[in-house]
Amino acid sequence: MAIAIAKGGFGYDLRIDVIIQPEGNRLPQLFIADMDSTMIGQECIDELGDMAGVGEQVAAITERAMQGELDFAGSLKERLALLEGLPVETISRLLDERIVPNPGAERLVRTLKAKGVRCVLVSGGFTAFADVVGGWLGFNRVVANKLGVEGNRLTGTVDGDIVDRTTKANVLREEMAALGEGTSLAIGDGANDLDMLDAASLGIAYRAKPAVAAAADARLDHHPLDSILWALGIPKADWA
Template sequence: MRVNGGLGEGMAIATLIAAGQLDDRLIDRVLGLLRELDPAAIFLRWIDEGDAADLRFAGKGRDARWTLEGLEGVDIVVQADEPRWKRLLVADMDSTIIGQECIDELADYAGLKDKVARITERAMQGELDFPGALRERVRLLAGLDERALKRCLDERVHLTSGAETLVQTMRAGGASCLLVSGGFLSFAEPVAKTVGFDRVRANRLVFAGGKLSGEVGDPIVDAVAKREALVEARAQLGLRKEDVLAIGDGANDKLMVEEAGLGIAFRAKPALVEVADAELRHHGLDALLWVQGVRRRDWFRR
């Protein structure tokens, strides 16, 4: 388990998020825990009163995370004091920006959802080689009509709470937003357009005669490719590691989450939680704006 790329001794911020439930009693409880690490730990400020607040302390971020984990209904992100605002967001799509695994839902149109979903779950847990598992699942869908993808997108795919608010607010603040997916461009491109991402990287399905051929185009977007996409975007923008926020849910997000200055596991598999800087379990993706110090009044609203 790491915290902010190995954040060691020095000043750090612990952001407490408990929307509608954060009160002085809860803050005092967390301060008491932090003061076991640093007797001079202080309440720094409300970001939004009753929802999110910052505490400041000196010490190891890793120790603070272990100390503060397990508070009911509270998400806690420990990070270096600066920079709070991130200039590049890199996000996984399936079970992160959207609430579904697209290939599982698509398989339902072929009557194979249970079989495909079992393979997906094992791949996300890190039990299977991702490229091999992807090719196996796509082969099972050979012959499925291309129109089923449009139906699946319209009928099954739903955005995760706060996804659009997070992306649009970051874009309005000058950040670049990259959607990376081990899924398919047929879903990722329309999702990216709807949410507001300005960059997208995903796998390409191969069609023959208006039906899925059972093949997926090379190169496969796997864990390594996700990290490479992050590094490439970061370099193009002239950013530092600490300027990057990455978020995902599965084992194939580990490398990009580790590569980011702040890596977040979102309702994630244990394999990703182990390497992430923090875990977001109780709130939507817009809570990552509080993590960056942005007050609700400044969030994007459609």
């Protein structure tokens, strides 16, 4: 992979994403994607923090976790504790008002599904959001954390094991083992995605943190998500 940013002769910046792959069939058997700041443009926990009146505090922790400066599980517990008591209906409100897929997300997933690719959304976020987003975009499977709820309010904890970077990579390996053979494509933006990107046949960093961009096989810094379909050799006439 190479990423090229060239300076035009008239002073314009030409921003180009270049993903170099071998000739022949490039279609993966598995597409596995992060959700927050990858398939959608928001960090759901930051939006919950904003609704709880602790937005800046939560967002600061999220940024450090995504940069790889903090342990993900510990930082998630710290952020969730700040959300204790928030009404559950806040989630529906956020889904209606703030949560928006990134450009090209639905077209990417639905085109890959039409080509027989299994599509899995795996998130360090929450099923309350991920199940809905997965439905919007057409994913076959969704894996995420379950928010603790009691009396229609958040308990400030996770119900069950935390989905972290190890979980994400394990889901990829589990899916590939079930498929039996073939290649995998993974995409993500933060440190929590590093193991998943490394385990994939092709790991793409999307608008990613510097450490993730440096480690990934390829980068998508400028173009929408569906531009990946060009890299996979799928003609635009076949896009969903």
